[in-house]
Amino acid sequence: MRKVFVVGVGMTRIGRHFDKDLKSLFAEAALRAIDDARGASPQALVVGNMLSSSLYQQDNLGALLADYIGLRGVGALKVEAACGSGGFAVAMGYTLVAAGLYDVVLVGGVEKMSDYPTPTVSAALAQAADAEYEVVYGASFPALNALAMRLYMESYGASREEMAAWPVRMHEYAYQNPYAQLRFRITLDDVLKAPVVADPITLLDSAPIGDGAAALVLASEDVARKLSDAPVEIAGVGLGSDSVDVSTRFDILDPLSVRKAAEQAYRRAGVEPKDIEIAEVHDAFTITGLLSLEGLGLAPRGEAAKLVAEGAFAKGDRPEVNLSGGLKARGHPVGATGVYQVAEIALQMRGEFPGVKASSPEVGLAQTTGGVLASTSVIILRR
Amino acid sequence: MRKVFVVGVGMTRIGRHFDKDLKSLFAEAALRAIDDARGASPQALVVGNMLSSSLYQQDNLGALLADYIGLRGVGALKVEAACGSGGFAVAMGYTLVAAGLYDVVLVGGVEKMSDYPTPTVSAALAQAADAEYEVVYGASFPALNALAMRLYMESYGASREEMAAWPVRMHEYAYQNPYAQLRFRITLDDVLKAPVVADPITLLDSAPIGDGAAALVLASEDVARKLSDAPVEIAGVGLGSDSVDVSTRFDILDPLSVRKAAEQAYRRAGVEPKDIEIAEVHDAFTITGLLSLEGLGLAPRGEAAKLVAEGAFAKGDRPEVNLSGGLKARGHPVGATGVYQVAEIALQMRGEFPGVKASSPEVGLAQTTGGVLASTSVIILRR
Structure with a gap:
C-alpha cells in the first residue's frame, strides 16, 4: 500500500x-x-x-x-x-x-x-433512514435521534444541562470560523429554551x-x-456500518459502526485513542457527537456528556474536538461534511486554520456518519 | 498493489x-x-x-x-x-x-x-443526462442516442440493415442464457419494423x-x-469520463470516456486490444454497443457496424462479444449491469457459463458506461 x-x-x-x-x-x-x-x-x-x-x-x-x-x-x-x-x-x-x-x-x-422548503429537505434527508421500517411511520431524523438522546439521559443519568454544554461550545468555535454557517454565541439557557424539535432535542441541539x-x-x-x-x-482509514433501522440495533447506545471503523483506522495507522490530539466528530445532533466520542474510544461509555460539561475535549485539552464548530454550528452540508472535516484537520496541522487554532497537533482524526450512526468512516491524519 | x-x-x-x-x-x-x-x-x-x-x-x-x-x-x-x-x-x-x-x-x-410505469422509470433514468441542459428540454435517453445513431449512419455510410445485425445477434445469445430477460429470437425485419422509439432507434434497438x-x-x-x-x-481497471451533456462533446462519434478507461485498463493489465478473447460491452442501444467496440480499440473507427453485419465479434471470432445477450437482450438492470458483465466473464473463464459458451478464453474485458457514454469503467480479467 x-x-x-x-x-x-x-x-x-x-x-x-x-x-x-x-x-x-x-x-x-x-x-x-x-x-x-x-x-x-x-x-x-x-x-x-x-x-x-x-x-x-x-x-x-x-x-x-x-x-x-x-x-x-x-x-x-x-x-x-x-x-x-x-x-x-x-x-x-x-x-x-x-x-x-x-x-x-x-x-x-x-x-x-x-x-x-424545510419539509422537502427533511423528507430528502429521511432517505438516510429505512424507507420501509422507519420513514413510512413518520420517523424523521430528529425523532430517531431523540429516542437515542432520551435513552442516553435515562441510562446514564446525564442531565439536560450537561447535554447542552456541547452546542454552546460548538457555537463559540463557529463564531471564530469564517467558513461556518452559525457564527453567533449561545448560552446554556438558549439551548434549553429553544423550540423543541423532538423532545428532548431542541432547535439548538440540531445541525442547520x-x-x-x-x-x-x-x-x-x-x-x-x-x-x-x-x-x-492520511495514515489510516476505517469503514463501519450498523443496521439502518434503529429498532433492530443490538444496543442503541453502543455505536457499532463507529467502533468498527475506528478499530480499523487505529490499527492501520498504528495509533491508539490516546494518541489523537485533534478530532472532528459527527455531531448532527448533540447526542450524535457524544456517542461518537464514546465509539471512537475518546470517552468511556456513558461519560461523554459529563466530561464535556466539565470542559473535556475543549481547546487546550487532548484531544481538541470540533474546533471548527462541528456540524452543529460550522454547518452540515451533508455530503460535503466529511470532506470539510479532513480539510479542517489538514489546515490545523499546517497551522493555517482560520478559526480557533489547535495546539500544533501531529495526529488527528475525522469521523463522519450516515443515518443514525449507521454508516461511518474514520480517517486518521498525521503531520 | x-x-x-x-x-x-x-x-x-x-x-x-x-x-x-x-x-x-x-x-x-x-x-x-x-x-x-x-x-x-x-x-x-x-x-x-x-x-x-x-x-x-x-x-x-x-x-x-x-x-x-x-x-x-x-x-x-x-x-x-x-x-x-x-x-x-x-x-x-x-x-x-x-x-x-x-x-x-x-x-x-x-x-x-x-x-x-414506464414514464416514471424513463424520467428516473433521464437523471443520467444533464438536468439543466438536456432533460429540461425533453431530451430522453433514446432521443440523445438517436442523435448519435443518425450521425453515425450519415458519417460512415452505415446502413440501417447493418445496424440491425447487432440486436438480432444479441437475442440469439439471450435465447440461450437462462439469466436473460428477452429469451426470444428476432429477425432483421423485426428490428426494422419495430415501433420507432426515437428515429432511427426502434424498440428492438433498445435495452428493456x-x-x-x-x-x-x-x-x-x-x-x-x-x-x-x-x-x-482482475488484471486491470480503468475509469474515464466525458461531458454529460452531449451537445458539448468534442466529437459525438469519438467515445472519449471509453478510450480513456480502456487505455488505463490495457496498460495496467499489460495487454492490448488484440489480446482480448472475450468481451461484454455496454449496448443499452445498438449505437452504444458499436461505439463501445470502437472506443475499446476492438474495431476501427466507423467500421463496427459493417464488421458486425459481416459476422465479426460473434461466437468463434476473436474477441467473442456479449455472449450473454448484452444489455440489449440479457437485460439492463442499470446499476447491476456492470456486475453481471464481470460475473459472466468469470463464469466463461471457469467454463461454467450456462448460455453460449466462449472458446476457453484467458483474457477478457467488461465495459460499462453511464449516460450517453459519459462515465465508463473497463475491467480486464485473466484466467
Whole structure:
C-alpha cells in the first residue's frame, strides 16, 4: 500500500447560497484545492453527495462535475453513504491512490440544501433512514435521534444541562470560523429554551440546513513533495456500518459502526485513542457527537456528556474536538461534511486554520456518519 | 498493489420481479456469490445502484443491504455513476482489496425498475443526462442516442440493415442464457419494423426495463486460493469520463470516456486490444454497443457496424462479444449491469457459463458506461 497525502484543500463558506448552484459551489471549492496544490492535474474525481438525485433529479454527478471544472476525461464517480458520503468519498479517493491506480486524485463533497422548503429537505434527508421500517411511520431524523438522546439521559443519568454544554461550545468555535454557517454565541439557557424539535432535542441541539462544498487534492508520496511544502498524511482509514433501522440495533447506545471503523483506522495507522490530539466528530445532533466520542474510544461509555460539561475535549485539552464548530454550528452540508472535516484537520496541522487554532497537533482524526450512526468512516491524519 | 481475484459469483434472472423488493433481489445474488466462494466472510460491501434514491426514496443503501444479508458492521457504501454504477462498484471493490484495506470484499449491483410505469422509470433514468441542459428540454435517453445513431449512419455510410445485425445477434445469445430477460429470437425485419422509439432507434434497438441483481466476492491472492479452485484475476481497471451533456462533446462519434478507461485498463493489465478473447460491452442501444467496440480499440473507427453485419465479434471470432445477450437482450438492470458483465466473464473463464459458451478464453474485458457514454469503467480479467 502506498502512502497518501493531502496536498491541497479548498472550502466554501457554509450557508444559504441562493446565487450558486451545485456545480458552481463545487467548482469554488475544487479550484481552490487545486490552486492550493500548485495547480495539480487530478487524474480522477470522487464526489461525496447525498441529495443531488432526490432534490435535483441529477445522477451521473461525477462526470458532470469533472467536466464542469475542466477535467473532462478523468475517471469520475459519486459515493453515497447518506450524511456520511463525504467521509466515504475521502476513503475511496485515498484507496485509489494507495492502490496505485492514480497519483493525484481530487475528492470533493458538495451539497445544496437551501433551495427548497424545510419539509422537502427533511423528507430528502429521511432517505438516510429505512424507507420501509422507519420513514413510512413518520420517523424523521430528529425523532430517531431523540429516542437515542432520551435513552442516553435515562441510562446514564446525564442531565439536560450537561447535554447542552456541547452546542454552546460548538457555537463559540463557529463564531471564530469564517467558513461556518452559525457564527453567533449561545448560552446554556438558549439551548434549553429553544423550540423543541423532538423532545428532548431542541432547535439548538440540531445541525442547520445549509449549502457548501469542500475539496481535497490527494497525492502519492513522490508527487506530494512536488505539490506541497506541508503534505499531511492520511495514515489510516476505517469503514463501519450498523443496521439502518434503529429498532433492530443490538444496543442503541453502543455505536457499532463507529467502533468498527475506528478499530480499523487505529490499527492501520498504528495509533491508539490516546494518541489523537485533534478530532472532528459527527455531531448532527448533540447526542450524535457524544456517542461518537464514546465509539471512537475518546470517552468511556456513558461519560461523554459529563466530561464535556466539565470542559473535556475543549481547546487546550487532548484531544481538541470540533474546533471548527462541528456540524452543529460550522454547518452540515451533508455530503460535503466529511470532506470539510479532513480539510479542517489538514489546515490545523499546517497551522493555517482560520478559526480557533489547535495546539500544533501531529495526529488527528475525522469521523463522519450516515443515518443514525449507521454508516461511518474514520480517517486518521498525521503531520 | 496486490493482486485481486473474483472467487464468487451470483446472479438473479433478469425480468419483472414483482414479488421481490430491492433487498431480497440483492440478497439472492449476494448469498449465491458467498456460497460460490465457499461461505466467505466479506469485510466490506460496495453496491452499485442508480435508482434507489429517485424511485424508492432510499439512500444509505450500502449499510441497509449489508445488514439485510447478515453483514452488520462491515464497511458499506453505494457507488453511483448512472447506468455505469455496477462497473464502478467492481472497480472500487477491486481497489479496496488491491490497496490492502480488506482481503475479502463483496461487490453487488442491484436495480428494481419494473414497479413503476414506464414514464416514471424513463424520467428516473433521464437523471443520467444533464438536468439543466438536456432533460429540461425533453431530451430522453433514446432521443440523445438517436442523435448519435443518425450521425453515425450519415458519417460512415452505415446502413440501417447493418445496424440491425447487432440486436438480432444479441437475442440469439439471450435465447440461450437462462439469466436473460428477452429469451426470444428476432429477425432483421423485426428490428426494422419495430415501433420507432426515437428515429432511427426502434424498440428492438433498445435495452428493456428490468429488475436484477448480481454479486461478486473479490479476494486477495492468499485468500483467493482458499476460497476458489478457479479464481479469475482482475488484471486491470480503468475509469474515464466525458461531458454529460452531449451537445458539448468534442466529437459525438469519438467515445472519449471509453478510450480513456480502456487505455488505463490495457496498460495496467499489460495487454492490448488484440489480446482480448472475450468481451461484454455496454449496448443499452445498438449505437452504444458499436461505439463501445470502437472506443475499446476492438474495431476501427466507423467500421463496427459493417464488421458486425459481416459476422465479426460473434461466437468463434476473436474477441467473442456479449455472449450473454448484452444489455440489449440479457437485460439492463442499470446499476447491476456492470456486475453481471464481470460475473459472466468469470463464469466463461471457469467454463461454467450456462448460455453460449466462449472458446476457453484467458483474457477478457467488461465495459460499462453511464449516460450517453459519459462515465465508463473497463475491467480486464485473466484466467
